[in-house]
Amino acid sequence: MLLAPGSEFVTREKMINTRWVWSELHKPALSKSFYFGADGLIKVWSYDNEKTWGIEQGIVKIYNNAGAVMWAFEIMLHENGKLTLISKSPRHSPWETYYCLAEFTAEAAQQGQEAEFVPEDGGGDDEAVRLVIWDLDDTFWRGTISEGEITIIDRHVEMIKELTHRGIVNSVCSKNDFEVAKARLQELGIWDYFIFPEIAWQPKGAMLKNIIRNVQLRAETVLFIDDNETNLNEAKYYLPKLQLAEPHFIPELLDDPRFAGKPDPNATRLARYKVLETKQAEKTAAAGDNTKFLRDSQIRVSFHTDILAQFPRVHELVNRTNQLNFTKNRWPEDIAAAREMFLQEEQQFGGHSGYVKVADRYGKYGICGFYAIQQDDSLHFLFSCRTMNMGIEQYVWTRLGRPFVRVAGAVISELDAPVDWVSVVDDADLDLAPAEDDFRKRMKVCIRGACDMSMLSNFMRVQVDTVEELTFAYQGWEICALPRIVALHEDLQLPENREAVSKLPGIPPGRFESDLNVGASDVYVMSFSQETFQGYYRYKPTGMVVPMGHFSLGHWLKQKLDYTTLDYDEILSNGVQNVSRAQWEFMRSAFEFSGGFDPERFKRDLEQIFVQLVRMGKHVIIVGLNEIAGHDTSTLSIFHTVNLVVKPMAVAAGFDYIEMADFVRGDEDLTPDAGGAHFSRETYYKLSQTILGLIKARGTISKAA
Secondary structure, eight states: OEEOTTOTTSOHHHHHTOOEEEEETTSOEEEEEEEEOTTSBEESSOBTTBOEEEEETTEEEEEOTTSOEEEEEOEEEEETTEEEEEEEOTTSOTTTOEEEEEEOOSOOOOTTOOOOOOOOSOOOTTSOOSEEEEOTBTTTEESOGGGSOOEEOHHHHHHHHHHHHTTOEEEEEESSOHHHHHHHHHHTTOGGGBOSOEESSSOHHHHHHHHHHHHTOOGGGEEEEOSOHHHHHHHHHHOTTOEEEOGGGGGGGGGSGGGOOOOOTTOHHHHHHHHHHHHHHHHHHTTTOHHHHHHHTTEEEEEEOOTGGGHHHHHHHHHHOOTTBSSOOOOOSSHHHHHHHHHHHHTSTTEEEEEEEEEETTEEEEEEEEEEEETTEEEEEEEOGGGTTTTHHHHHHHHTTOOBOOOOSOOSOOSOSOOOSEEEOSOTTTOSSOOTTOHHHHOEEEEEESHHHHHHHHHHTTTSEEEEEEOEEETTEEEOOOHHHHHHHHHTTSHHHHHHHHTSSSOOTTTTOOHHHHTOOSEEEEOOTTTTSSEEEEETTTOOEEEEOBGGGOOHHHHOOOGGGSOHHHHHHTTOOSOOHHHHHHHHHHEEEOOSOOHHHHHHHHHHHHHHHHHHTOEEEEEOOOOSSSSOHHHHHHHHHHHHHHHHHHHHHTOEEEOGGGTOOSGGGBOTTOOSSSBOHHHHHHHHHHHHHHHHHHOOOOTTO
16 A cells, blocks of 8 residues: 555654664665664664664654755655665665665564574585595495494595595594494494584484584585485485585595695684584584573673784685675685785774684683774674574674674574674683683773764774763764753753753754763763854853754854854755744744853863762763874864863862873874874774773772662
């Protein structure tokens, strides 16, 4: 049923309380995790320049930072109880591409549910082999063990060990009595060299499929050796891409290029599969309660940023993983060229990347994941199949703040699933298990400031739970986490002040709310670099002072701009959108411009916040501003003024105060523009580690929590 604008099916409540699927029309989903927030922001999936939404005249719209409409879902359908909204792409011709938001109706995949094994396309008879599956009778040994004595072929026993030391694992698929075959292989000292053996009086096609499912490899990377042509044909029927061979090939096997492998003198790859085998057995013993099994597994992850030091492994992950590679962006095979591409990807401010180590009580899996995020958009997001069904990708995605992930090709996992059985440790290769008193389990950290603090938060959110109150754009308006915002909380207890604010333009829902007002966090990390971003406007009837700033109207400090001097037609000509004439005229008549940054007002607002935090017993960390390095002397001068106000007040309140001079000494510690407000990734990383050290050293929950 085609709906008209203003339909009862398209309401603000419907948009907020529904999970949406985003896709090109009649194409596979690009995202199954699209949410509209009650605060006017798009959640989970959003481009840096498309973060706000609204409903105008019954039509759902998405806006860019300047307030222009990027998507208008003018076509609305309601069929089979499901709502679908369709919009023409603003980047294409009228006849080319349409995108849609469809109501998500299917149940989300249950975390830990076994993925159905589906061999991937690609590969062929000459693809490198990672697993050899051996028949036993008249293949691995001469004779049939169930009919009497057998003859052991010594070179086959040594071949199992040699393959293992090349990083190629082995398994058994044999129609035999399990205990009899196992005892003979134990006598030979090689039983523990085999993983997921299938030894039973069962059809071999099904047993082979079960081995490959458990090992989590593609069939084209597996060789099955059997003397029986019927068994080989059955295997080919069940697994068309499986590589096959008869026993006469065995003497040539080690010299075949497919079996070159990689040196593994300590048999680490076999050890990892043995861990997987043990887990599989215990999972089966848990009678299907996979969530309980995962919680009992003590799964832990660690996040690391020294990517160049581990680049060969990260390079392998980026170019080889498929089933859990969400973006499938690859690097050149040449490792030097790949390193250069990675360094180019790293240059943009606002980006961050890292690799993930994984371990549990069964063993350590090493580096299993990699991510590279650019302005909340995932360039790389991928994980090794050895972590499949552990909840790692879901946990990491949530920990990173649910960045935009453009899914490319088939992926056998869904990110939007709850995971509460994974813990963060310093290094998964070293820690046996997270300590019961681990500060990360109990600490919630509120981070407030401008965009520079978002970079800091990137490094911190992987270690502690964070609440981020950072600068963002709302339909062209600059929304800043200023002390004045918190001070306004008291003013807004008056109904007349609330009514006045509701009539102003550029005020998203929750504009003047803050965690500082309720004290829900244990630690508050704050920076005050944005104090000069906005002009201040006084509401004439009550004296309430409100900060306001719009990107299209210019920075007040540079232009000394008083918005009340601009009439409605002037703001429209300057690119301001989504503001009614009534809103603008109300602001001009009811408010008066009271200037820009005022050190005395700033000090009063700051004092109110500091007294409140001291009273609640919170751990507070103040990040000072850079006033030394950079060529933007006007900004450095302002930062100096802010520091003169903040530092003595922070010290007097007993707060931790971080001197940026300890981290920023020259232009090399800044972003390439070297202005002075933004720092290099290395600087933010060092700063984050200092802050985490302060939190860990204090290590106590606030008395008000």
